[in-house]
Amino acid sequence: MDYLLVSVIKTLLIAPLLLATLAYIVWVERKVIAHVQLRVGPYFVGPHGLLQPIADAVKLLTKEDFIPSGVNHFFYWAAPWLGLMFAVTGIAVIPFGPTVDIFGTKVNLGLADINIGLLWILGLGGMGVYGIALAGWSSNNKYALMGALRSSAQMISYELPMALALAAPLLMSNSLNLREVIETQAGFVYGVIPNWNLFTGFQLIGFIVYMICAFAETNRVPFDLPEAESELVAGFHVEYSSMKFAAFFMAEYCNMIIVCSVATALFLGGWHPIVPPAVATFVPTLLFGISAGFLFYHGMNNIRPNDRYSFPFFGVVFAVLALVFLIPGVGPILNSLFWFFGKVGFLLFFFIWVRATLPRYRYDQLMKIAWLFLFPVALANLVLTAFFVTLFNK
Amino acid sequence: MDLVLFLTFALIAVACAINMSLQRHPVSSALSLIGVMVSLAVLYVLLGAEFIAAAQLVVYSGAIMVLFVFVIMLLNTGAEKMSKKAGTAHFLGFPLLVILLAVASWVITNATSAMKPVKFGAFTGGGPREVGWELFTRYLLPFEVTSILILIAIAGAYRLANKEMD
Numbered sequence: 001m002d003y004l005l006v007s008v009i010k011t012l013l014i015a016p017l018l019l020a021t022l023a024y025i026v027w028v029e030r031k032v033i034a035h036v037q038l039r040v041g042p043y044f045v046g047p048h049g050l051l052q053p054i055a056d057a058v059k060l061l062t063k064e065d066f067i068p069s070g071v072n073h074f075f076y077w078a079a080p081w082l083g084l085m086f087a088v089t090g091i092a093v094i095p096f097g098p099t100v101d102i103f104g105t106k107v108n109l110g111l112a113d114i115n116i117g118l119l120w121i122l123g124l125g126g127m128g129v130y131g132i133a134l135a136g137w138s139s140n141n142k143y144a145l146m147g148a149l150r151s152s153a154q155m156i157s158y159e160l161p162m163a164l165a166l167a168a169p170l171l172m173s174n175s176l177n178l179r180e181v182i183e184t185q186a187g188f189v190y191g192v193i194p195n196w197n198l199f200t201g202f203q204l205i206g207f208i209v210y211m212i213c214a215f216a217e218t219n220r221v222p223f224d225l226p227e228a229e230s231e232l233v234a235g236f237h238v239e240y241s242s243m244k245f246a247a248f249f250m251a252e253y254c255n256m257i258i259v260c261s262v263a264t265a266l267f268l269g270g271w272h273p274i275v276p277p278a279v280a281t282f283v284p285t286l287l288f289g290i291s292a293g294f295l296f297y298h299g300m301n302n303i304r305p306n307d308r309y310s311f312p313f314f315g316v317v318f319a320v321l322a323l324v325f326l327i328p329g330v331g332p333i334l335n336s337l338f339w340f341f342g343k344v345g346f347l348l349f350f351f352i353w354v355r356a357t358l359p360r361y362r363y364d365q366l367m368k369i370a371w372l373f374l375f376p377v378a379l380a381n382l383v384l385t386a387f388f389v390t391l392f393n394k
Numbered sequence: 395m396d397l398v399l400f401l402t403f404a405l406i407a408v409a410c411a412i413n414m415s416l417q418r419h420p421v422s423s424a425l426s427l428i429g430v431m432v433s434l435a436v437l438y439v440l441l442g443a444e445f446i447a448a449a450q451l452v453v454y455s456g457a458i459m460v461l462f463v464f465v466i467m468l469l470n471t472g473a474e475k476m477s478k479k480a481g482t483a484h485f486l487g488f489p490l491l492v493i494l495l496a497v498a499s500w501v502i503t504n505a506t507s508a509m510k511p512v513k514f515g516a517f518t519g520g521g522p523r524e525v526g527w528e529l530f531t532r533y534l535l536p537f538e539v540t541s542i543l544i545l546i547a548i549a550g551a552y553r554l555a556n557k558e559m560d
Contacts, residue, residue: 075421115521119448126456130428130463137421137467145467152464156457176522 002105010111018091022253023053029352036356047310063242068140071239075138080240080247083131087254090124093117094261095179097271097336108179109337117178118170121262122163125217129155131251132219132226136236147235150363151226154216157370158223162213164378165206168385169197169266178262182270191276196269201385207267209378211350214259216370218252221355225363260347268343271336281331284338288322291315396514400440407433418473420466424459431455443520 027042027049034041042049067076094117097109114120129152136148173181187195197203216223227235237248264270273280292315299311325331325338361369410429417423431454438447529537 072421075425114444116444116448119445119452119522123448123451123456126452126460127432129456129460130425133460133463133467134421134425145470149464149467152460152467156460156464159457 006105006107007111010107014091014111018088018254018257019250021257022250023057025253025256025348026056026249027053028348029355032349032352033356036353057246060242060246065242065244068239070140072138072140075134076239077244079131079135079138080237080244080251082134083128083251084247084254086124086128086131087251087258090121090258091254091261093120093178094258095182095265095270096340097333098183099179100333109333110179113177113179115177118166118176118181118262118266121258122159122166125255125258126155126159128251128255131248132236135240135248136226139236139239141239143232143234144236144238147226147228147232147238151219151236154219154223154225154366154370157367158213158216158374161209161370161374161378162217164375164382165210165213166262166266168201168206168382169203171382171385171389172197172200172203173266178265178270182265182272185269186272188276194269194272194274196267196272198267198269201388202381203267203385205377206381206385207263209374209381210263210267211347212369212374214263215351215354216366218255218259218351220252220256220351222358222361223366224360225366228360230360256348256351257344260344260351263347264340264343270343271340273335273339280339281325281335284325284335285322288318288325292318292322396440400437400514403433403436403440407437418475421463424462424466427462428455428459431459438520440514441520442514442517445520445522445525448522 030052031041031049042052045051045055067073092111093114095108095110095113099106099108101107132151132155133148136144136146136151139145170176170181173184175181175184185194185196189195189199193199198207215221219226225235226232227237232238237245240248273283275283295311295315295318299307299309299315302308302311325334407430410426410433414423414426414430417426431450435447435450435455438444438450
């Protein structure tokens with residue numbers, strides 16, 4: 001009963017947070033790309049466009065749900081929700097933080113703690129193709145069908161090097177449970193280098209291979225061939241509008257969060273900080289404190305008239321956040337959450353950064369990269385890692 | 395709880411299986427087959443075979459069926475039409491199916507009569523560690539023979555594909 005209650009509470013907490021995050025990643029992405037390209041991005045709905053996601057949601061909800069003629073109605077309707085369902089379910093096995101004591105109950109930060117966590121994510125990732133493939137096929141549109149075919153071929157091809165790249169850190173951690181994998185990465189070598197899988201052996205290669213595959217698996221630039229605007233209009237979702245279109249978007253961002261969380265858990269040590277624990281406790285406080293200081297300073301020496309009130313206000317918010325991290329009991333929990341979400345957030349920023357930087361690959365280049373470069377490299381990495389694990393662990 | 399889950403997913407599996415043979419369109423049939431496989435994966439989890447369940451998801455519904463759907467879409471096949479020629483199949487099909495099912499159930503009940511009924515949650519040796527251990531100790535020979543079989547299949551596929559290219 002206790003377990004059930006805790007699970008329900010966790011689900012009720014995480015589900016709305018996830019939806020809000022999905023909405024605001026779109027805002028972050030538009031802002032980051034805009035600043036890379038020397039624009040300001042969304043600016044008019046709310047301060048700095050902060051209410052833009054809500055306006056978008058209202059727009060998408062109230063928009064006419066146009067269904068073109070000649071579509072296969074059942075699959076046309078089911079495809080976006082199928083894709084979203086598989087994407088969201090993957091979040092369930094990701095551990096956000098260590099097991100903590102809340103009012104005497106041991107609580108795993110994260111929804112489900114299962115022995116086959118990583119296989120679960122890989123399985124759902126494989127199933128995620130159906131959403132895209134069915135959407136493209138049922139739309140009765142040649143561009144959509146082309147996009148769907150590309151997507152299926154791409155995701156099948158990149159799943160192989162991705163699974164091989166993920167197998168190497170699993171060998172070192174000797175578990176498929178993401179929580180156990182993270183726990184084996186605790187501690188420091190020589191007191192300075194974190195004992196993450198990334199810094200052990202040649203896992204840097206594995207990490208790079210995994211990240212390239214992650215871009216392809218989530219259909220992101222530079223591998224966004226399924227929705228290449230210049231050739232396929234919008235690819236598999238060209239015939240979709242309103243909430244069905246939004247479902248594809250949410251699934252894409254949800255998949256991004258999942259691949260970044262897996263990279264964090266397997267290579268970047270999950271919630272373990274990059275600096276020794278004695279320093280790590282104060283890093284969030286320091287960061288938020290410095291931000292608060294900057295805001296106060298610029299509020300005092302304001303350039304625009306509004307900044308005189310808005311900057312100190314946010315300065316107070318940041319200062320309070322900085323102090324919250326020092327409260328005994330709550331502080332350590334927030335600290336591990338800070339490190340986990342900090343790493344995931346950085347990887348998400350990296351995804352957006354790449355989108356603003358790189359052009360799209362050609363289709364034959366895409367396949368060539370997967371089969372002639374990534375696959376052999378990932379395989380060699382796995383074999384070498386297996387060799388060294390047997391050599392040194394005996 | 396276990397029984398409710400079992401009945402739900404067993405029903406879904408059977409319904410999807412029947413739907414697969416009833417549907418005229420290849421994509422609908424393929425998706426019903428995926429439904430069968432996913433519900434089977436749930437049944438495996440209920441019986442404690444976690445690894446088999448994950449493998450079922452990753453390999454069957456995540457890879458093989460994606461290829462099926464991919465090929466169906468690539469060929470862009472439409473719905474099948476009823477042919478008028480299969481007259482004998484119309485009359486003999488259903489009785490033969492019943493006979494087949496009867497024989498199969500007879501054989502299965504006879505072969506497994508000595509076994510004890512399965513209890514949910516009683517079996518715990520289905521994790522990846524246990525399966526891997528068994529696979530590389532007790533069942534090493536069948537495992538290696540299977541890998542050679544797959545290698546032969548790859549060589550054959552390569553030969554066939556090459557022939558097409560020339």
